[in-house]
Amino acid sequence: MTTTEPLDVQPTPLALLLLGREADPRSERGVDCPGDLPAASDPDLVERARAAKAKLGEKVFILGHHYQRDEVIEFADVTGDSFKLARDAAVRPEAEYIVFCGVHFMAESADILTSEAQAVILPDLAAGCSMADMATAEQVAECWDVLTDAGIADVTVPVSYMNSSADIKAFTGRHGGTICTSSNAKRALEWAFGEGEKVLFLPDQHLGRNTAVRDMGFSLDDCVIYNPHKPGGGVTVDQLRAAKMILWRGHCSVHGRFSLDSVEDVRARIPGVNVLVHPECKHEVVSAADQVGSTEYIVKALDAASTGSAWAIGTELNLVRRLAKAHPDKQIVFLDKTVCFCSTMNRIDLPHLVWTLESLADGNVVNRIQVDKDTEHYAKLALEQMLALP
Ligand code: SF4
Numbered sequence: 001m002t003t004t005e006p007l008d009v010q011p012t013p014l015a016l017l018l019l020g021r022e023a024d025p026r027s028e029r030g031v032d033c034p035g036d037l038p039a040a041s042d043p044d045l046v047e048r049a050r051a052a053k054a055k056l057g058e059k060v061f062i063l064g065h066h067y068q069r070d071e072v073i074e075f076a077d078v079t080g081d082s083f084k085l086a087r088d089a090a091v092r093p094e095a096e097y098i099v100f101c102g103v104h105f106m107a108e109s110a111d112i113l114t115s116e117a118q119a120v121i122l123p124d125l126a127a128g129c130s131m132a133d134m135a136t137a138e139q140v141a142e143c144w145d146v147l148t149d150a151g152i153a154d155v156t157v158p159v160s161y162m163n164s165s166a167d168i169k170a171f172t173g174r175h176g177g178t179i180c181t182s183s184n185a186k187r188a189l190e191w192a193f194g195e196g197e198k199v200l201f202l203p204d205q206h207l208g209r210n211t212a213v214r215d216m217g218f219s220l221d222d223c224v225i226y227n228p229h230k231p232g233g234g235v236t237v238d239q240l241r242a243a244k245m246i247l248w249r250g251h252c253s254v255h256g257r258f259s260l261d262s263v264e265d266v267r268a269r270i271p272g273v274n275v276l277v278h279p280e281c282k283h284e285v286v287s288a289a290d291q292v293g294s295t296e297y298i299v300k301a302l303d304a305a306s307t308g309s310a311w312a313i314g315t316e317l318n319l320v321r322r323l324a325k326a327h328p329d330k331q332i333v334f335l336d337k338t339v340c341f342c343s344t345m346n347r348i349d350l351p352h353l354v355w356t357l358e359s360l361a362d363g364n365v366v367n368r369i370q371v372d373k374d375t376e377h378y379a380k381l382a383l384e385q386m387l388a389l390p
Contacts, residue, residue, distance in 0.1 A: 035359060035366060038351045045350045049075055052357035060360060061095035063088065063110070065102035066295045067254075067316040067342045071350045072101045081295045082106040083162050083181050086113045089120070097121060097360050100369075101348050105132040107369040108166040112376050112383065120369050121360070123352040127344050129163060131280075134250035135203035137167035139228040144175070146226075147200065147246070150237045156246065157196040159188050161204045163252070166371045166379050168202055173381035180386060182279050182294035185211040187389045198243065200226075203250030210279045210286045212245045220283075225249050254342045255280035258314045262336045263288040266312040270333065276301060277314030277335065285314065295319060305330055317341050 038045060053060060053075060063085040064076025073079060078088045082102060089098045090113040098120045100107040104127060111120040147153040158177030160168050169179055176195065180188035189211055192199045201208030205225060212218040224243035226233035233240075240246065258281045266273055276298055277289040286292050291301060298315060305311065307329040313320045314335035324332040334340070359366045371379065 035355050037355050040349065040351050042351070045354050046071075046074075048354045049350065049357055052354065052361045055361040056097065056357065058094050060097045060099060060357070061089060061092045062099045063101060065106065065345060066299070066319045067345045068101050069318060069346055069349060070322065072348055072353055073322070075353060076101060081181070082109060084296065086110040089114050089118070093118070097365070099123060099353070099356055099360075101353065103127045103129040103132070103342075103345055104369070105129055105163060105165050108371050109162065109169075109383075111369050111371050112166065112169075112379050119365050121356060121365070121367050122348075122369050123356040123367060124347040124349075125367050127347040129342075129344060130253045131161075131163050131204055131250050132165050132168075135164060135168050135228070135248055137165070137171065140168055140171050140202065140248075143200070143226055143228065143233060143248075144171075146232055147240065150240045152198060152241055155197040156200050157192040157198070158200045158202065159185075159192050159208075160202040160382065161185075161207055164203050166375050169379035169382050170375040171378075172202070173378035173383075173385070177382055178385040178389065179382045182207060183296060184386065184389060185279070186215045188386065189216060191389050193244075198246060200246045200248070202248040204252065204280055205247040205249055206251055206255070206282055206286075207279050208245055208247045209283050210281075210292065213283065214286060214292070218244055223247055252280040254316050254340055255314070256282065257338065257340055258282070258285045258335055260284045260288055262314070263312075265337075266333065266335060270310050270312065270331070273310040273312050273331075273333075274305075275312045275314070275335065281314050289314065299323065302327055302330065302332065316345075318346075 062075055062077050064073045064079045066079060066081060086109045089110045093115055096118060098110055098114060098118055100110055100120055100122055104122060107120050107122040144153060147156055158172045158175050160172040160179055162179055162181045178188050185207055189199060209223050213220055222244040224235050224239050225247050227249040255278050263275055263285060275289040276291045277285055279286060279292050295315060298313060302323050310331040312333050312335045317334055317340045320334045356366060
């Protein structure tokens with residue numbers, strides 16, 4: 001079957017208006033652009049971005065995360081997930097300016113992995129990540145005190161998802177842990193259980209639970225949730241001592257929206273559909289899916305899929321729409337019926353990109369993201385541990 005059927009979900013004008021504007025106020029830190037932002041209605045925006053980029057030449061390298069808007073991806077020198085992009089930046093030492101079209105923690109990781117001579121720039125400082133913001137340095141330090149008082153800190157290894165702040169990565173490095181991505185979470189957990197008896201998994205409970213239970217054979221009873229908003233994490237000392245996986249109570253507001261109903265509904269609508277979801281989705285969604293994988297996995301799975309096959313994808317909508325466009329010979333639909341963009345990622349739009357590139361072309365380095373030396377040192381330890389995973 002060959003189909004060019006459009007995606008089920010198209011953003012409404014209202015959704016587009018709201019997109020990236022106060023849809024996720026906890027992570028949009030209310031930072032106004034410090035310069036003269038061009039109007040979104042300026043008909044010359046594309047031309048201006050092109051001209052500024054051409055003027056900068058090799059000096060600038062633009063990274064575009066998979067979930068970014070089309071209008072921004074258009075100008076990316078490379079696209080990918082956050083870790084791939086940070087590594088791509090690190091092997092471009094000739095680029096003085098790394099413009100990261102992603103969110104805050106991604107720019108921090110790029111700053112950690114790139115050289116002193118390179119400036120990493122986030123076109124809109126309000127582009128945070130709701131998941132990363134769910135674990136602050138103070139909360140995590142308090143959690144470690146709770147584990148210490150319970151007598152289990154010595155046998156607990158922190159494993160932090162790439163989607164965390166530099167502070168949390170540094171905490172992980174200080175306590176002998178590792179970073180993981182959604183592609184290598186299983187290997188990270190296997191390593192961690194070789195080093196200790198328990199894992200403190202930060203900040204995404206779903207990736208931690210899905211990996212432990214689905215990929216490694218732990219039971220749901222082996223997992224306990226630590227809620228930073230409750231005294232003692234809302235769990236008893238006995239529960240902490242009995243648990244193998246101590247899951248931080250964090251989640252992605254985008255992937256957390258997919259439900260078991262969306263899976264059942266799409267299976268009823270499209271017989272034979274392959275349901276492929278990201279491991280940041282809830283456990284019940286992952287359990288009901290046919291395949292589970294990172295954004296890179298999703299991209300490759302659809303590249304390899306046979307003509308005429310049908311796919312329902314549970315990840316951010318910008319990526320799903322682009323994949324559907326790139327594979328007109330396959331039926332690719334979005335798993336949910338509601339619009340599901342990463343609102344903070346979408347704060348980065350063409351006006352912010354134009355303002356950033358034109359400022360750089362004029363010699364003004366704007367919105368630089370810099371991680372302090374001490375944090376960088378320990379965060380790097382945790383990142384290097386990930387790179388050394390067997
Ligand atoms: S999709 Fe989720 S985890 Fe990724 S940047 Fe957006 S809020 Fe954060």
